[in-house]
Amino acid sequence: MFISNRTRPGCVAAKSTSNDTQTPKAGRRNLLQALSLAPLAAMLPAKVWAQNQLLKISHQFPGGTADSGDFRDRICRQFAAEVEKRSNGSLKFEIYPGSSLMKTNAQFSAMRKGALDLSLVPLSYAGGEVPEVNIGLMPGLVPSYEVGAAWKNAEVGKELSRILQEKGIVIVSWIWQAGGVASRTKAVVDPDDVKGMKIRGGSREVDLVLKAAGAAVVSLPSNEIYAAMQTGAMEAAMTSSTSLISFRLEEVSKFLTTGRGQSYWYMLEPLMMSKVVFDRLSKDQQNIIMSVGADMEAIAIKSAKQDDLAVAAVYEKKGAKVVDMNATTVKKWQAIARTTAWKDFADRNESCAKLIKLAEKLL
Structure with a gap:
């Protein structure tokens, strides 16, 4: 090999x-x-x-x-x-x-x-x-x-x-993988926290939720986050726990919202x-x-x-403030998602509408 x-x-x-x-x-x-x-x-x-x-x-x-x-x-x-x-x-x-x-x-x-x-x-x-x-x-x-x-x-x-x-x-x-948020300016926990922030969501659907919450969305692959945050072109980024570690975002962040226990989303x-x-x-x-x-x-x-847990230790060692999600906060994000991302996805075509209904059966 x-x-x-x-x-x-x-x-x-x-x-x-x-x-x-x-x-x-x-x-x-x-x-x-x-x-x-x-x-x-x-x-x-x-x-x-x-x-x-x-x-x-x-x-x-x-x-x-x-x-x-x-x-x-x-x-x-x-x-x-x-x-x-x-x-x-x-x-x-x-x-x-x-x-x-x-x-x-x-x-x-x-x-x-x-x-x-x-x-x-x-x-x-x-x-x-x-x-x-x-x-x-x-x-x-x-x-x-x-x-x-x-x-x-x-x-x-x-x-x-x-x-x-x-x-x-x-x-x-x-x-x-569960997702978290690395931020330069403040911790991102509740939807109100993203108002006015330049933040990367990672998908059309996450971006719709962020926009509905008042954020200014930035779109780019996860391997380009570091440079954008380093220059200040972006204040915060949602990505997987492993990417939060692997791309060394703790070097350009002061706050971390982890994906351990609860998360905004899980990424396939x-x-x-x-x-x-x-x-x-x-x-x-x-x-x-x-x-x-x-x-x-x-x-x-x-x-x-393991990475959901490890990411917290990595950021704490760098002096970042680390916070977690809880079920109540996740439901706030989910409520926004139902009327924005989920609806938008279902409206795109019959195939998308079928997928979202099938996925909801597992909730």
Whole structure:
């Protein structure tokens, strides 16, 4: 398994098992090569194409090792190692952390076209392309990790999986994370706290709730939050507990609202695979991919909960004031969400309306 060691500035570089070091030009060349070869791969017989495959996994998070660092990167590494083992080496992987293979927002579309094999990315980032996926970061809709985990085999999860497969995407691992808020100016707990603040929500739906509460919304990927807060272009950011740690936002924040116990939202960050690529694998390889993906889910929940606790210690050590949510406060945000984000989502099309009703059955 090869781990690319190219990361964005400010990200933790991954340790490579290869002596090769990619240059930006080489990275672009590899991407163009992947794009050009995708149509050729699609024409090959499945038996030939699937014999020995080198698959690329891209994500936006800092790189580390299989045992340390951002747990989303660890999930990718552990997944790759276990699949390679179970497939007797017929499937091997290259992992590209820190959006080093391609830009964060390009990954979903690239998977749909077969130009990228796998990615672990917040599903809501593709909301402009597939509106239904915005349900993966719907404020107030998922009240706990347990409810999030129940989605996979519930009607809402099956419907979401069906929609994604129609769009060329296979969900390999269902990964949920609680969200918190890092702020430069004041703690963000009640909806009234965001009035007039320049704040990043992370999805269309969260942004609608923030706007209704009086905030000035800033839209950008989580790996660009640090620079925006450092310069003062943004005062606060909502993101997952792990991102609050991995992107070192404690260095540019004085306040933290944690996701431990209660949260504004839970975000779906699945490990996904191009259906074009998945369909070219042998049946045995497909079964291995999905089996290992399922095994990763329990590890992901445990790791996410650990980070919900760890983030508080990280910020307190830096001198930040740390506060928690409670059920009463969460209900205030949920009340706003029902009349803004939930309604807006349901009004977008029949498919979205169906998804929101199915999700509410689990509340």
